Each structure stands twice: as structure tokens, then as C-alpha cells.
Amino acid sequence: xxxxxxxxSPRSVALVGPYSSGKSTLFEALMEAAGAPVxxxxxxxxxxxxxxxxIGHCTFLGDPWAILDCPGSIEFAHEVRASLAVxxxxxxxxxxxxxxxxxxxPLLKRLTDEGIPHLLFxxxxxxxxxxxxxxxxxxxxxxxxxxVLRQVPIVExxxxxxxxxxxxxxxxxxxxxxxxxxxxxxxxxxxxxxxxLGKLVEVLADHDDALLEKVLEDVKPTPAExxxxxxxxxxxxxxxxxxxxxxENAGGVQRxxxxxxxxxxxxxxxxxxxxxxxxxxxxAQVFKTFYAGHTGKxxxxxxxxxxxxxxxxxGGTRLGGIYRFPSGEAAKAVExxxxxxxxxxxxxxxxxxxxxxxxxxxxxxxFPEAPPPVYSLAISTTDHKDAVKLSSSLxxxxxxxxxxxxxxxxxxxxxxxHGQGEMHLLATVEHLAKNFGLKVVSRKPQVAYKETxxxxxxxxxxxxxxxxxxxxxxxxxxxxxxxERGAGFMFIDKVVGGSVPRNFIPAVGEAAEEAAAKGPxxxxxxxxxxxxxxxxxxSVDSSDMAxxxxxxxxxxxxxxxxxxxxxxPVDRVTISVPNDFTARAQRLxxxxxxxxxxxxxxxxxxxxxxxxxxxxxxxxxxxIIELRSQTLGLGTYRRRFDHLAESRGGEVRxxxx
Numbered sequence: 001x002x003x004x005x006x007x008x009s010p011r012s013v014a015l016v017g018p019y020s021s022g023k024s025t026l027f028e029a030l031m032e033a034a035g036a037p038v039x040x041x042x043x044x045x046x047x048x049x050x051x052x053x054x055i056g057h058c059t060f061l062g063d064p065w066a067i068l069d070c071p072g073s074i075e076f077a078h079e080v081r082a083s084l085a086v087x088x089x090x091x092x093x094x095x096x097x098x099x100x101x102x103x104x105x106p107l108l109k110r111l112t113d114e115g116i117p118h119l120l121f122x123x124x125x126x127x128x129x130x131x132x133x134x135x136x137x138x139x140x141x142x143x144x145x146x147x148v149l150r151q152v153p154i155v156e157x158x159x160x161x162x163x164x165x166x167x168x169x170x171x172x173x174x175x176x177x178x179x180x181x182x183x184x185x186x187x188x189x190x191x192x193x194x195x196x197l198g199k200l201v202e203v204l205a206d207h208d209d210a211l212l213e214k215v216l217e218d219v220k221p222t223p224a225e226x227x228x229x230x231x232x233x234x235x236x237x238x239x240x241x242x243x244x245x246x247x248e249n250a251g252g253v254q255r256x257x258x259x260x261x262x263x264x265x266x267x268x269x270x271x272x273x274x275x276x277x278x279x280x281x282x283x284a285q286v287f288k289t290f291y292a293g294h295t296g297k298x299x300x301x302x303x304x305x306x307x308x309x310x311x312x313x314x315g316g317t318r319l320g321g322i323y324r325f326p327s328g329e330a331a332k333a334v335e336x337x338x339x340x341x342x343x344x345x346x347x348x349x350x351x352x353x354x355x356x357x358x359x360x361x362x363x364x365x366x367f368p369e370a371p372p373p374v375y376s377l378a379i380s381t382t383d384h385k386d387a388v389k390l391s392s393s394l395x396x397x398x399x400x401x402x403x404x405x406x407x408x409x410x411x412x413x414x415x416x417x418h419g420q421g422e423m424h425l426l427a428t429v430e431h432l433a434k435n436f437g438l439k440v441v442s443r444k445p446q447v448a449y450k451e452t453x454x455x456x457x458x459x460x461x462x463x464x465x466x467x468x469x470x471x472x473x474x475x476x477x478x479x480x481x482x483x484e485r486g487a488g489f490m491f492i493d494k495v496v497g498g499s500v501p502r503n504f505i506p507a508v509g510e511a512a513e514e515a516a517a518k519g520p521x522x523x524x525x526x527x528x529x530x531x532x533x534x535x536x537x538x539s540v541d542s543s544d545m546a547x548x549x550x551x552x553x554x555x556x557x558x559x560x561x562x563x564x565x566x567x568x569p570v571d572r573v574t575i576s577v578p579n580d581f582t583a584r585a586q587r588l589x590x591x592x593x594x595x596x597x598x599x600x601x602x603x604x605x606x607x608x609x610x611x612x613x614x615x616x617x618x619x620x621x622x623x624i625i626e627l628r629s630q631t632l633g634l635g636t637y638r639r640r641f642d643h644l645a646e647s648r649g650g651e652v653r654x655x656x657x
Contacts, residue, residue: 019072112144267339321345373418461554475536515555
């Protein structure tokens with residue numbers, strides 16, 4: 001894995017695409033074709049969902065590679081973006097079904113916007129029911145560049161049995177579990193093949209004057225010219241190469257490997273794309289963190305400049321191991337070369353996204369920001385003795401996963417996980433049990449309700465207690481009044497004539513504010529003023545504690561009489577969906593007591609809308625689940641607190657009371 005005789009540095013490919021497109025099966029087929037088979041599930045039909053990037057190292061035709069099998073669920077999209085930040089090329093895996101093409105749209109836009117070279121692999125081609133042309137046309141609507149179909153399927157007896165490679169003008173027959181077999185182009189396909197080749201050449205000629213001249217003169221270009229232009233245009237983002245195959249049967253996998261070998265940028269070209277200087281001290285970037293069992297913390301990194309040797313100091317910590325993953329299993333190495341993706345051991349204190357170099361502080365390389373959370377769960381341990389262990393384990397999980405936000409809610413006293421969806425957080429809970437030995441229970445987080453009052457009241461609080469010796473005496477008269485929403489708590493002293501000595505007045509203010517922490521419904525009371533207008537004292541029996549007790553009694557009785565009302569937090573919510581689903585999004589919001597503020601086209605996203613609304617926080621817990629179920633998994637939203645409003649939900653009021 002340290003280079004080849006022809007001087008090629010290690011390269012990396014990220015397999016990306018929607019859930020169920022067959023990325024993991026393709027990963028296994030690619031590794032197997034390179035002579036480094038990985039463990040396959042016993043029953044591929046019951047394959048568990050991929051929730052984190054899987055890495056495999058292999059060598060194909062003498063070239064060293066790292067393959068990144070990225071999760072498909074939108075809930076693990078940050079894991080995908082982190083992998084794409086360090087990969088040389090992406091293979092977008094999709095199904096040959098036009099109806100499901102929309103699920104690839106956000107990924108294609110992301111790759112185009114970030115200038116990441118990518119090609120398309122239409123998987124499960126053996127299940128094709130229709131034409132590849134229909135699928136290609138549907139994909140083209142969301143691709144940032146022209147799609148160039150490199151292969152035409154051979155259909156025999158209603159089934160896809162092979163393909164014609166247009167650039168080499170050779171035909172191949174699929175053989176289950178084996179490389180495809182060279183065959184003659186079926187005579188019935190010659191016209192179709194020539195027509196498809198003509199379209200491929202026309203697209204490439206748009207970016208090559210010499211090729212265009214040949215087209216105009218009706219001179220057939222050589223395969224070498226087509227290969228050269230395809231690579232040049234793919235790296236420039238001018239075209240997107242499209243290949244066909246069936247990963248489950250190993251169909252088209254060898255051809256994909258050869259396309260990757262020819263078209264994938266060298267490590268130095270990727271570094272140049274990311275504006276990383278080729279010269280300088282060793283440089284690495286961490287894109288994933290994982291706390292393993294016996295190996296401890298592993299920081300997965302791309303080596304932009306090498307070599308990096310085991311034992312060197314990185315980020316202020318001595319490196320405790322370098323690992324590659326031949327056949328998917330960890331194997332120790334003594335050093336890592338330029339272009340490699342490896343795991344670095346025991347770099348405590350080094351965060352995901354960090355840029356590392358021995359010695360001097362390195363330049364900081366950009367890294368994708370985590371998306372805002374859209375789902376929450378409150379958690380607690382089943383054994384109170386594990387509370388400290390839970391805190392340290394959650395800290396490690398936050399290191400592993402920047403899209404996981406952990407908050408101790410001061411209003412509710414709960415430890416709350418905020419993440420990208422139900423599966424994301426349930427996987428986190430499972431991770432706590434499996435890797436940290438912690439059993440936790442999860443539940444819907446409490447809503448941080450507040451209370452206020454709608455009437456001003458005057459209340460008298462009096463404490464007179466004699467227990468032998470010094471007694472306790474205090475007398476306070478207070479006015480409790482509502483304030484404007486958001487004005488907060490205010491204490492006012494209007495005592496005149498010394499009815500309450502000055503030294504006791506701060507105790508009255510403190511007690512009034514403390515009493516507002518729990519109103520008649522059991523929630524904090526906000527936006528009120530408490531005015532001390534009169535009172536009485538005893539020269540011997542009065543004390544700070546006595547005045548606090550009298551004030552607390554007055555507050556409790558006064559708040560109950562002041563027409564208390566429950567307040568619920570209301571968030572400003574912006575839903576983002578393809579415009580085919582805009583009406584559904586609006587109905588979803590109004591069905592959750594939302595007030596629609598308007599909608600408009602999403603900036604920079606053709607065919608997408610943003611719907612803005614004010615929605616009570618109590619209605620948002622499972623919003624993302626329903627939104628995704630109604631939008632092919634594509635809808636998302638962001639939210640921010642807007643204001644507190646009187647609760648109109650009878651069920652909420654009853655439950656709170």
C-alpha cells in the first residue's frame with residue numbers, strides 16, 4: 001500500500017447513494033474482485049443498515065486503493081460528507097428505476113457544488129423494467145453536468161444479460177460471481193450501439209476542439225482519444241460517466257474497476273483541488289473518530305503529505321499505531337504514505353476534522369460542518385451508579401460523531417441527545433450499550449413549558465412562630481403583576497417609613513424570584529414583577545429566613561389567584577422539500593398547530609421550496625419522521641426558538657396541571 005512500480009500513489013473511492021441502492025454489496029464485490037474478500041452477511045436480504053463508513057484496503061492491477069462504503073440513510077449524511085472530503089472520487093450508486101431517481105438529487109448537487117469528481121453506477125441492472133434511457137433522462141434532470149452513458153445493456157429474452165462498452169466497442173456477457181465474458185456485439189444491436197456512441201462522442205466533443213473537428217469531418221475517433229477526453233472532462237466536472245452493473249452477481253464490477261483505475265485523480269491532483277500544497281512537512285486530516293475496544297481511540301485520516309511514521313507526535317500526542325484494513329480487518333503498519341487513508345491510534349484530544357502535522361502547527365484544512373439536529377431523545381442510565389460513566393462515554397460519542405449534540409437541559413434536568421433522526425439516535429443508544437457497556441433508557445424529551453399571569457394581585461404573607469426562646473416573625477405585603485412577554489422577572493422595593501428594615505429587603509427579593517421557579521402548574525413563572533409595598537418586623541424574632549418564608553407563602557398564594565396561564569415555546573421552522581411535496585409540507589405543518597408564514601424557492605436549489613411556519617415545540621418531536629415518510633426521505637427542516645405563547649392545547653394544559 002505504499003505505491004507501485006509505476007509510481008502511482010494510493011487512491012481512494014467513496015461509494016455513496018441512497019439506502020438500499022446496493023453500496024455495501026458493491027463494496028464487497030470490488031474488494032473480492034481485487035483479491036481481498038471481506039465478510040459478507042449470511043443472508044444478504046437481511047443485511048443490517050450501514051450506519052458508519054466501512055473502510056477496506058486492496059490492490060487492483062498493482063495500484064493500491066482504499067474503498068469507503070458510506071451509509072445511505074439521510075440520517076448519517078454527515079458521515080458521508082466527511083468521507084467525501086478526503087476521497088479522490090465518488091461512485092454514486094443508484095437503482096435503474098426512474099421513480100427513485102429523486103432520492104439521488106441532493107447527493108448529485110452536493111458533489112457538483114463541491115467540485116468532487118464522480119461517476120454513476122446504475123446497480124441492479126438485472127432488475128431493469130423499462131429502458132436505461134428513461135432512467136438516464138430522470139437522472140439528468142438533477143445532474144450538474146451532462147451524463148455520458150458508457151455502456152448499453154444487452155437484453156435477451158426480456159432480461160439484461162450483458163452490455164456493450166461504447167468506448168472500446170466490445171460486448172461482454174455477465175457471468176454470475178465471475179468477470180464478464182467477451183462476446184460479439186449482437187447484430188441486432190449494431191445500430192443502437194452506433195447511435196449511443198455518436199451521442200457519447202458529441203458530448204465529449206463539446207469540450208475538445210480537435211475531437212469536434214473529427215466529428216464535423218465524419219472521422220471516427222480512436223478509443224485512446226475517447227479515454228483521454230473522458231478522464232479530462234470527468235476531472236473538470238464537465239461530464240459524469242455512467243456505467244451499468246449488478247453488484248450482487250459481480251456483473252460490471254471489473255469494468256467499474258478499470259474505469260476507476262483510469263479516471264480517478266491521483267492523490268496530488270486531489271490535493272491540488274483542495275488547495276493543499278504538495279511540498280512541506282507531513283500532513284494528515286482526521287475525517288472520522290471511533291473508540292474501539294482493545295485498540296482504544298482510532299482517528300481515521302487522509303495522508304495529504306507523507307510519510308507519517310508510528311510513534312511521531314501529532315497534535316501534541318504521540319501516535320500509538322497505524323492501521324490499514326486489508327479484507328476489512330485491522331492490520332498494523334509502521335508508516336503511512338502520501339495518498340493513503342489509514343487509522344491512527346490513541347490520538348487523545350484530537351477532534352474529528354483536525355489537521356495534523358509533526359512539529360509546527362499545520363495549516364487548517366476546511367471540513368464539513370455538521371447539519372442542525374432534527375430529532376431528540378432524553379436518556380438516563382438504568383443504574384444511578386453509571387451516571388459518571390455515562391457522562392464520559394457521551395463525551396467520546398460527541399468526538400466520534402459531530403452531528404450528535406448532547407445537552408443537559410437546565411429547565412427540565414434531562415440529558416438530551418439531539419441528532420439527525422430516530423435511527424441515528426437509536427444507533428447511538430445501541431453504541432452506548434455495545435461499546436461502553438452502558439444500559440440506558442430513552443424517552444421523548446420534556447417540553448420546557450413556562451407560566452405567567454394575566455391579572456395583578458395584592459398578597460399578604462405573614463409568619464409568626466414561637467417555639468421557646470427566639471421565635472420567627474416577618475410580615476410582607478406584595479403586588480404581583482404581569483409584564484410584557486420576554487421582559488423577565490423584576491423585583492421592586494417601594495417600602496417607605498422603615499416598615500421592613502433595609503437589611504431584610506434583599507431576602508424578600510431573593511425569595512420572590514426563587515418562588516417564581518415553580519408556579520401553580522409546576523413550571524417556572526416568567527414575565528412578572530413583584531413589588532414590596534409594606535410589611536412588619538420584630539426587633540428580636542425577625543430574620544432573613546423569616547422574611548424569605550413569608551415571601552414564599554405570599555408568592556404561592558398570589559400566583560394561584562393571578563389567573564395563571566401555561567406558556568409553550570414556539571419555534572420558527574423552515575422546511576426544505578422538492579416542490580412536488582410543498583403542499584404536503586404545508587398540510588403537515590398546519591396539522592401540528594403551525595401558522596404558515598409563507599414559502600419560496602430554496603436559494604441555489606432548482607426545483608426545491610422552503611416553507612416557513614411558527615410551530616409549538618410540543619408538536620415537533622416526530623416531525624422529521626413524518627416529513628421524511630411523505631417526501632421519499634428527502635425533506636428536512638431547521639428550527640430556532642421564536643417566542644413563548646399561551647398554550648391552546650387542552651391536553652397539554654391538563655397534563656401540566
